[in-house]
Every structure is written in C-alpha cells, then in structure tokens.
Amino acid sequence: MERKCLAIIIVSILSLAILGNVIKTAPNAFAQSAVADQDVYVKYAANSEMIKGHMAKAVENKDIHNLVLAKAHSSHPIEEHYTILEPRINERNPELNTQLKAALTGLMGKVDTQSSADFKAETEKIGKMLDQAYEAVVPESMRRDIKFNAKVIIEIVTRASVEYGNGVKDGKIVADIEYQDAQAFRVRANLLFNQVGQMLTAHEKEIAADHFRELEASMNAKEDQSRIQSEITGVANEVREGAGIPASTTDQNQQAGLAQYLENVKALLKQVSAEYHRGNYTGADQLAVTAYLDNFEHVEGPLLAANQTQLKTDVEQMMRIQLRDMIKQKAAPEQVDNHIAAINAKLDQAIKVVPEFPLGVLVAMAL
Numbered sequence: 001m002e003r004k005c006l007a008i009i010i011v012s013i014l015s016l017a018i019l020g021n022v023i024k025t026a027p028n029a030f031a032q033s034a035v036a037d038q039d040v041y042v043k044y045a046a047n048s049e050m051i052k053g054h055m056a057k058a059v060e061n062k063d064i065h066n067l068v069l070a071k072a073h074s075s076h077p078i079e080e081h082y083t084i085l086e087p088r089i090n091e092r093n094p095e096l097n098t099q100l101k102a103a104l105t106g107l108m109g110k111v112d113t114q115s116s117a118d119f120k121a122e123t124e125k126i127g128k129m130l131d132q133a134y135e136a137v138v139p140e141s142m143r144r145d146i147k148f149n150a151k152v153i154i155e156i157v158t159r160a161s162v163e164y165g166n167g168v169k170d171g172k173i174v175a176d177i178e179y180q181d182a183q184a185f186r187v188r189a190n191l192l193f194n195q196v197g198q199m200l201t202a203h204e205k206e207i208a209a210d211h212f213r214e215l216e217a218s219m220n221a222k223e224d225q226s227r228i229q230s231e232i233t234g235v236a237n238e239v240r241e242g243a244g245i246p247a248s249t250t251d252q253n254q255q256a257g258l259a260q261y262l263e264n265v266k267a268l269l270k271q272v273s274a275e276y277h278r279g280n281y282t283g284a285d286q287l288a289v290t291a292y293l294d295n296f297e298h299v300e301g302p303l304l305a306a307n308q309t310q311l312k313t314d315v316e317q318m319m320r321i322q323l324r325d326m327i328k329q330k331a332a333p334e335q336v337d338n339h340i341a342a343i344n345a346k347l348d349q350a351i352k353v354v355p356e357f358p359l360g361v362l363v364a365m366a367l
Contacts, residue, residue, distance in 0.1 A: 038148060041138050043294075045148075046155035047084045048130050049192065051077040051104070053184030055123040058107070061180075063116050072177050073184075074108040080320070083289045085133065087282070092136040100129045146199035150243035153189050153196075154236045157215075160185035161232045165225045165301025173222065174304075183219055190216075193239070204242030211235040225301060258302055262347055264295040265319075269340045272323070277333050285327045292319045299350060308353050315346045 058073035082104055090097040103126050110119055135143070142148040160182045167179030190212050197205050211234035218227050268291035275284040296319060303312040318339065326336050 038142065038151070041142055042148065042151045042155055044085060044088055045134065045138060045152045046159070047081040048134055049152070049156055049188040050159065050185055051081050051085075051130060052127055053181070053188045054081075055107075055126065056187070057180045057184045058111070059116075059120045059123055062111055062119050067111055069176060069180065070111045071108050073180070074111055076181075077107070078104040079324075080289065080293060083286050085137075087286070088137045089133045093133065096129065096133055096136070100126065100133060103129065146196060146243045147245050149192060149196040150200075150239045150245060153192050153239050156185050156189040156192070157232045157235050159297075160189065161225075161229055162297045162301060164219065164228050166297075166304065168222050168225070169304065171222050171224075186212075186215060186219060189235075193235075200239065200242030201244075204238045208235055208238035208242065211238060225305075258299050259351075261295045261298045262351060265291045265347060266344060268295065269343060272327075273333075273337055273340055276327065276336050281327055281330060285324060288319065288323050288327060292316075303350060303353070306353050308350070311346065311349055311353070315343065315350065318343050318346065 054073045058070045061070035163178045164182035167175045173179045215231040272284045272287045
C-alpha cells in the first residue's frame, strides 16, 4: 500500500513538473502562432486592396479607350490575387465567394460590352463585395489594430516597388501594365494610410506622409528605381515605427535577399508537386501563386537590370500562366513535374546571372 501511495505521489510530482513546463512555454508558442495567423490575414488584406487597385486602373483605361490595358487590369484580380482570398471567403460565406468569383471572372468581358459608366458601377459593386468579404474574414480586433494595418501598408508598397522596377527603366516606361500596377498599389497604400494614420505616433505619421508625397512625385517623373525604393523604405520604416512594430517582426520578405526568394520559389514548387500528386488542385494553385507573386516577382527587377529580359519573361510565363493552366486543366502529374523541372532549370540560370548570390548560396541551391 505504501509503495502504491509513493508511486502516486511521484507521478503527481512529475505531472506538475510537466504542466509547469507547458505553462512556461505555451505563451511563446501561442505568440508565434498569433503572428503567423496575422501574417496570413495581412496577405489577404493586401491582395484585396490590390484587386481594387487593378479595377481602378481598368476604369481609368476604359475611360480613355485603352481597352487592351483595361482588359489586362480586369483579368489580373482573378488570375493573380483571388486565389489567395478564395479559401478564406468560402470558409466564411460560400454564397458570397460564388458571387464575387463570378463577378471578377466576368469583369474582363464587360470591358467591350458595357459603357464606361456601367463598367465603373460594376467595379464599385465588386468593391462592396470585397469589403463585405473583408469584414467576414478578418477579425475585427485585427481590422482595428494599427500594427496589422501598418503591415498591410508595408506589404502593398513593397509590391508597388517590385512592379515599378519591372515597368520603368532609364526614365522610360518599358511595361505599361507594371508601371500602372505600381501607381495603383501606391494609391491603395496611401488611402489605407490616410484611413488609419491617426493611430500612428504624430512625428512618424508626418514623415511617412512626406515620403508618400515624394513617392508619388518620383513615380510620376519616372525616376530611377533606387529613388523609388528609398521613398518606399522611408514609408515602411516610419509606418512601422509609428505603429510600434519592432524591426525584427516585420514581414520576413522585407529582409530576404534575392537568393532567399529563389530558394522560396524552389521549395514552393516542390510543394506544388506534392499537393498536385495528392489531388489537391486548389492547394497546388495557391502555392503556385505564392511562388510567383510573393517571391519570383522580387527577382524580376534585378534580372531586367542584368539585361536578362528574356529569362525574366520565360520564367514569368512558365510560372504565372503555363503552370497554373496545367493545374486548372488537371494535366498528367508527370507533365506538371516536367514543367516544374524546366522552371527550376531557368531559376538556376537566374542564380548565375544576378550578381548578388554568394558562392555558398549557389552551392546550397544546386543540391
């Protein structure tokens, strides 16, 4: 009996010790999980804003009868951004997801068939659905949190910088759609800044506003990418500081080098293949979008600067269009894998021609 009691006591002590360790480590685990969850919502919010930016440019181009660019901006929301939004919306409101997806899918076709006024009204209707989805998906506590909104602003202006680098070279527009994307995303980031700026500290808010004004002037003047990046860095730093976000907790992609982006692409393409073989076509498509939009696009500007326009175009077509078409059409898994292998071969070329990659990284990525 005494042995049994002693055993019970020992087990109880061990249980308490284990519970104590759980309690000590749980806050850090929960904190890390909360940050990861918030980053998912940041991506959601930023892509929702970018869809609005595309639609604004579609309206602008239709008004001046540039139907080619109007169609391009009308097609990008469903091709590039909605994949990131759709799973969350469908989880919260399947009916709204069906309506919104149908509206975005049909928008390009209305460039030719609707008057400018009716087309603008259509984009405004879609904008209201996006707002409804945003409220349904993003928790109210985040929507009201200046740290969350600051991260969204930083995410959008970062994409504006990437698009500008692809659209302007030597003071001239070399790609209209990318230049207009940059302008559209700058506008959306500035609008959000104006909406939430009162929650920033006063000094940082004032300086960030100055950077936004300089950014607009520099983009309009088609100044060098280095000047654009300087102003965007200024916006990001002041917004971050004004929101009280430590530099180490901002989006990791802000700190990543070009090598990291290409490592991310290769890792994500490997996941694309795995999900595709499992029959998870939606998951594979989402990963393909992330590989291109959140990673390879950051390398496109340096490739252009290295006079590798054809290589940049090849990878863009292979990732953004061809791979996603294969997934949508449910091509044979072997065909998808072969295409991914071809993309990886092109990425290996990119590693060799962009001068930033150190030898150690080149060796690691070749393995």
